[in-house]
Amino acid sequence: MNRQAQAVVLLLLGGAVLKASFTDLYLRYVKEGLRPFLIAAALVLVVAAVMTLWYDLRPAATAEPDEDHGHDHGHGHGTGGGHHEPRVGWLLILPVLGLLLIAPPALGSYAAGQAGTALASQQVSDYPPLPDGDPVRVAMLDYASRALFDKGQSIGDRRVVLTGFVAGGGPGGEPILARMILSCCAADGRPIKLGMAGNAPTGLAEDTWIEVTGRYSDRVAKDPVNEADIPYVTVESWREVPVPKQQYE
Structure with missing residues (x-):
């Protein structure tokens, strides 16, 4: 999972929590008084996701010619070698699907x-x-x-x-x-x-x-x-x- 995928998962998770918080769905998980904290946590996730996407997708800064020459010499073989996180990160999508697709009943x-x-x-x-x-x-x-x-x-x-x-x-x-x-x-x-x-x-x-x-x-x-x-x-x-x-x- 690369950084962009992580940001998308965070964005989906934050959006799912926001959706549950603005409906009665959250009452099946927590007490009514915890709603403001859920909303705040969801907003933090959304902001973190947006900032991550912005940082990762923004145009690369133009380097000086002499700096480019030096960097090319030292990193000529590193182009295209992206850093990937463990695939276990995709498990974060499960709570998103749970919130969006499944509405469990309250304890009975x-x-x-x-x-x-x-x-x-x-x-x-x-x-x-x-x-x-x-x-x-x-x-x-x-x-x-x-x-x-x-x-x-x-x-x-x-x-x-x-x-x-x-x-x-x-x-x-x-x-x-x-x-x-x-x-x-x-x-x-x-x-x-x-x-x-x-x-x-x-x-x-x-x-x-x-x-x-x-x-x-x-x-x-x-x-x-x-x-x-x-x-x-x-x-x-x-x-x-x-x-x-x-x-x-």
Whole structure:
């Protein structure tokens, strides 16, 4: 791979990252807050590629006659001997093709079934009251943390609305409500799992997104993957919903 080919690959890679950053595609790889950094990195790649092409394709500077004579004497046998980098550099084209041609799904029920719930360590049980409203929309991580570490005290008898996808592998083999959370990117995604009691949905395919309205349940079970506690929610009603734009919490 010569320098021009390297520049073209860098230009394609930077363009692919820019394309993903200006659409919802980047949300399948990283958290929403990392978008500015993706754009900045892509611009650096594009600028580096353009500068490399400009430097390599610009007209050669005209040398003085006496300088030409001296250079011809010393380098007469070097004309046409270009420097080539290892062919392994062409592997950089693979992430470009992946970004441009393949749109992988976000982490779902399979990933949730392979990992234990993220609520595996004790947290400080000092939670503010829930926002006003009945029912009140609550993030899965917020509800699960309050249910486990606050024993539901900050939830009380309030009705909550939770959105997640159906996954298998519940403590008793029943379906659970799950949502993936990210620290940085999809590589460190971990599931938040909730058992569903009461009017729990049945017969739904895995990865079906639903919105659950319910109340706090003091029921707790063990995650069969990592033996961590899985809290429950008492379901009063539920409905199928479209896959949200932001699938990760």
